[in-house]
Amino acid sequence: xxxxxxxxxxxxxxxxxxxxxxxxxxxxxxxxxxxxxxxxxxxxxxxxxxxxxxxxxxxxxxxxxxxxxxxxxxxxxxxxxxxxxxxxxxxxxxxxxx
Amino acid sequence: xxxxxxxxxxxxxxxxxxxxxxxxxxxxxxxxxxxxxxxxxxxxxxxxxxxxxxxxxxxxxxxxxxxxxxxxxxxxxxxxxxxxxxxxxxxxxxxxxxxxxxxxxxxxxxxxxxxxxxxxxx
Amino acid sequence: xxxxxxxxxxxxxxxxxxxxxxxxxxxxxxxxxxxxxxxxxxxxxxxxxxxxxxxxxxxxxxxxxxxxxxxxxxxxxxxxxxxxxxxxxxxxxxxxxxxxxxxxxxxxxxxxxxxxxxxxxxxxxxxxxx
Numbered sequence: 001x002x003x004x005x006x007x008x009x010x011x012x013x014x015x016x017x018x019x020x021x022x023x024x025x026x027x028x029x030x031x032x033x034x035x036x037x038x039x040x041x042x043x044x045x046x047x048x049x050x051x052x053x054x055x056x057x058x059x060x061x062x063x064x065x066x067x068x069x070x071x072x073x074x075x076x077x078x079x080x081x082x083x084x085x086x087x088x089x090x091x092x093x094x095x096x097x098x
Numbered sequence: 099x100x101x102x103x104x105x106x107x108x109x110x111x112x113x114x115x116x117x118x119x120x121x122x123x124x125x126x127x128x129x130x131x132x133x134x135x136x137x138x139x140x141x142x143x144x145x146x147x148x149x150x151x152x153x154x155x156x157x158x159x160x161x162x163x164x165x166x167x168x169x170x171x172x173x174x175x176x177x178x179x180x181x182x183x184x185x186x187x188x189x190x191x192x193x194x195x196x197x198x199x200x201x202x203x204x205x206x207x208x209x210x211x212x213x214x215x216x217x218x219x220x
Numbered sequence: 221x222x223x224x225x226x227x228x229x230x231x232x233x234x235x236x237x238x239x240x241x242x243x244x245x246x247x248x249x250x251x252x253x254x255x256x257x258x259x260x261x262x263x264x265x266x267x268x269x270x271x272x273x274x275x276x277x278x279x280x281x282x283x284x285x286x287x288x289x290x291x292x293x294x295x296x297x298x299x300x301x302x303x304x305x306x307x308x309x310x311x312x313x314x315x316x317x318x319x320x321x322x323x324x325x326x327x328x329x330x331x332x333x334x335x336x337x338x339x340x341x342x343x344x345x346x347x348x349x350x
Contacts, residue, residue: 001211001212004346006235006236006239006350013143017111017142017143020183020204021142021204021205021207021208021211022208022211023205023208023209023212030239031235031236031239032235061242080246081242081243081245081246082246082249082250084243084246085243085246085247085250085252086250088223088344088346089221089252089343089344093211093212093214093215093216093217094217094344094345094346095109095211095217095219096219096346096347096348096349097111097219098111098112098219098220098228098347098349098350102340102341104339104340106336106339118261119228119261122260122261122300122301125300125332126260126332126335126336129331129332129333129335129336130336130339132333133333133336133337133340135336135339135340215339216339216345217345217347218226218339218345218347219347219349220228220261220349
């Protein structure tokens, strides 16, 4: 299953909600969700721990727009919109954690 | 509609009245039921506040919709799942809710999500 | 593969409509089919042709209209959500006694059943919101 998260984890609990609910699959960070994937962010240890269960992706355009594409946490895969489409196609279900 | 039945789950994570999502999501539930789909509702995080009984909306001059949850069973929508952890974190128990629900752990709710065809979040 | 798209926020305030547009465009360019784009909640505000953003900004409404024209997209605005927020086509104006219309080209107003139908007919449904 693909979990789509569009909120910063320091502002809202969307990503926490995914980690507490899901038991694996893929997480795609988009919009303000991409802040979760930055080095030195207070959420970084949680994200790294989550990598044991989830494959983490972040939308390249959203990283670049926010000036953080050069400090993406190791292990996070950047994807473009075409990659976003592939992730949706490759997973039977997806959930946007609004 | 050629008899297609899919499993639809409406995922509710937002409290009522502060935003319109809870109300407009109920409208989706009723339509999905009219299309005779396999509909379930999940309530977690602040979404559990939607079911807190005793809404009195006269003071804010907004139409209350607590009664609609009670009417869901008339539409054969009987699968209402509520996250235990979210209730506890808000000082609520199943007795505080306006309709009978199935309370389960977050992990169990997560498993149910995996089984759906369509997840709509509001 | 067949995709259905749900847009739950209006233009400009949230990025949701931008993300939905980029996703839809990328899916079409990859050869996927978009069964329908459904606009709900404040998402119906993406369908007003009266928006006039500054010239150096993207025109979100026109962009959707153009994409619809190019790919023959079915873009549906929820009637109940539209009535609440003042998105009106000729039929709605007549029915509700309004003196103007504002529905942009490429959009049509219809019922919530269109969202459920999109969920039934599409292989994947993706929601963009707040």
